[in-house]
Amino acid sequence: MKEITKAHINRADRLANMMQHQESKELVHLLRQLGLEPGDTAPKKNSKQHNHIGIWKLADQDKQQGVESAAYERDPAMADVWPMWAQNPRIEAVTQKKRIVYLGESAARGFLYDPMYTPAQVLQSILQSRFGEEEVEVVDLARTNADLTTISELAEAAVALNPDALVIFAGNNWGVGANQDAPLLATLADGLREQGVSGFRRQIETCLEADIKALVDKVDDLYGKNDIPVSWVIPEFCLQDWRDPPSNAPWLVTGRNQQWQELYAQATAAIHEAKFDRAQELANQMLVLDEENCSVTHYLLAEVYEQQGETQKRRVHLQAACDAACWDFMRSNSPRMLSVSSNTLKAEVSLNKQHVIDLPEVFSQYLNADSNACENKLPGRELFLDYCHLSSEGIKVAMAAIASHHIKLWAGETFELQPLMGKSTDISLQTESEGHFLAAIHNAHWGQSAELVEYFCEQALEKDQAIAEVMQLFMEVQTRSDLPLWMHKASEQLMEQVSPNLQRYLFNMEFKCFDKVLFDAMTSALEKRGIKAGQRLLETRLSNLQVNEQATDLLNPFFHSTAISNAQTGKGNEGGTPAYFQAYDLQNHFSFVARNDRDLLLTATLRLGVQLASELPVKLLCNGAIIAEIQAGKRWKTQTITMAAELLNEGVNQLTLSWKSELPQSEDRLKLAANALELRQVPKLFPVFGNLFQLSVRQADVASKE
Template structure:
């Protein structure tokens, strides 16, 4: 047997060996052994010292921040990274004025002001508010939000931003946090959950993995901020619950036994009852439908939301729309970015734990709309904000 023929066999065997808990620990140890020990984590800030003791453009500053590379006493866009410029703020140079305060904005496309960028962004609104006297006026706002940013992107730019000695870090992210890299052990656990409990069990487990990964990033944010003496403001994203329609490909995953045909018949009966104005019957049928798929279908959850609204139950309508939004996450199907309800809760919990200032968009939007669910007034699509939403 040739080496080429043996490669799949060896790869499968290695995957099996590394798929359990001991394998995960072995991978972590190998990664640690292969990582050079550099200067280590930044030392905690001395409260007796100013928050920004060194000029970031001096010898201790980072060589690269996002797509900007240090050139003398300033950071300019690196031509070698031109293919990435479109993901970042349209700035030739980062504003780093000696003697002024420094606030760094980190985030994803919603923080970039997607659809309005570069004319208007979350960071530009923040800068205008500071200039109008709602905060310190002598502050540079550094827009380091990146479209399509994942956890790795955020952690990388967070480390770079710490080298700029910011006074404040503002993090508006979370819509992309369900894109996680699974370990072999997690993949094995998901396969076992799917085998024993179907898609409902696998989806719940996957969301647990997302929450754990989110918590680790927020812990890193707290440690990094403490190391550079920066205050943290955490912005909890919100989804367009009222007006966004899910992708047509998102219907219902495979159900065991005869549950699939039963689900299809129930869906038709529920829709017929809604069209005929038999609202209470539709509500009962929709409850049965969502019970059949275990909360894995945005279609059944949205039918439940419609029936609840028709019956005047706004609390149930909101609960059903949140279920519809979260249903696709963990089913390994293509869907638009979204913030999970459990991740929103984790962000609130970590803010309390670490003393972050919290900007809770779900609650702010409801307060501004008199309790109404967030919709097109504050959103342009699923998660990107309108002018009023950003403002």
């Protein structure tokens, strides 16, 4: 008989209450969680085709023949996902060479360089330099977007390739999301309901630990019994340069969100005033309130420790900021290897007598080989193109570490990294340039700093100035908000000038925004080299985006999104997303293009995001100047405001809405978020300061003005 837990009792109490109040939708979910819902309980059939290894299918003519002659060829039925894999049309089932089967995700694929330059190519070239070109091969089965389930399935299928060693370079995509089965969602919801975000996070980490242990055990069962050595490569994160876009604290179980907001404002001011001891004191108070679950608190402390020269403490908080993303189902967070994943993997692998290649340790030794022991450099842009995808230097270091292990395994010889890196495949200047160009786009679209984005633009031009025209063509086609990239006439020129790598990225890019940070960085880098890109961009923007008599909808994500993580469609859906813009920050910024010879009319329909008895003022600013103050309450209010021509820039302008923070207690909101999670909706874990139903701008009518 199943054990009756406190969670079961709580659900039963809620079930009785809902039966009384006829809340049928949530009632069905509780019945399912308690195992009381009738329905088909027959196990689902496994539809996996055992004659596949990823996109490679056992050739038809080989199915009836012996293993010695078998080969796997790319399956035309899976052609739509071929670009996510190695561009290898055929894999022999058996070879006389020593064979490493190499599994992984986009970092292992060489994202932003692939297919022109990949880690598997580099690993193979290093090994062949030692053993001979005809003596060893690396079968590249890494797949972009591979998750833990994909790795598990590939590991099982790859046994058919009879490898001499298995390498698994993965972990960035391991996590627990909202798309889970009902019992697991119920467990997560119980943690959220009873202990807030901390309880929610603990349940997520517990689930993740179990999944990783199961994967390691499965791999050991598949390969250990045949004495095939397995190496797990633990990814590193770009701690030095990457910063997740700032967010406020989630609803706190203590009900002290307002206090946290006030401390945040004071700590930020103290940082700006270089009062680092005071900032540390305030940030530590924030840490107590948010229970170490908010990345912005860790970033504040990391900045303090940087100023104080405390590199190790800085690293601890940068890693903690990285880990804090694991519970946030509301935003799209960049992939990363969480500490819980890394620690679980290392512990479990040691029990199974497999091997770990710890890239955080490898990179630390590499970066600090010639440094003062106190300096302790952190991994940054020299080894990474973004959050987790490696630069060509990072690829060489990582693959040299893997090669060193296998040379020792097979030949008993020990090599340092630098000599092996010198044996690796070189990257062309064009591929390096294009990789840095894509890195600039990718970093900008994930909300990174203007300085970092401009660095990648400058590096792209330094490697190959031919990328300059590509940059300008990209700005031209990306400036049109109403058409996808492939529909622009200028796209034909782009297609003719770029490699398959650029074509694949640019013409599959779904996120589109005003791109002020990116285009400012590109024009700055171009103009430093004497290319007058600024005027060309201004003319393109005025031609395509200038505000006219027809209203420009600033709630279109094109005008307000600055990163993938903060894009809001505002269209509403069955998953609980409302049909209006939600202000999760105290200030929201909207970009638009205008000339400065005519007044504009701004129409806003807004309300507060929390239900308060009194109204609060909302300030509206145009290019930093206050143009209106609206008293907002719990009901929608519409107001039209004139933006005088003298306040406008010729070109890009910024409208800012500044909300006032006055947050109520949070307990009910945490319960509502838990209920939403059980209904397979995204839980609303953050306070909303305001809502916008309409925000549009148009030219003022000249006749009426006169």
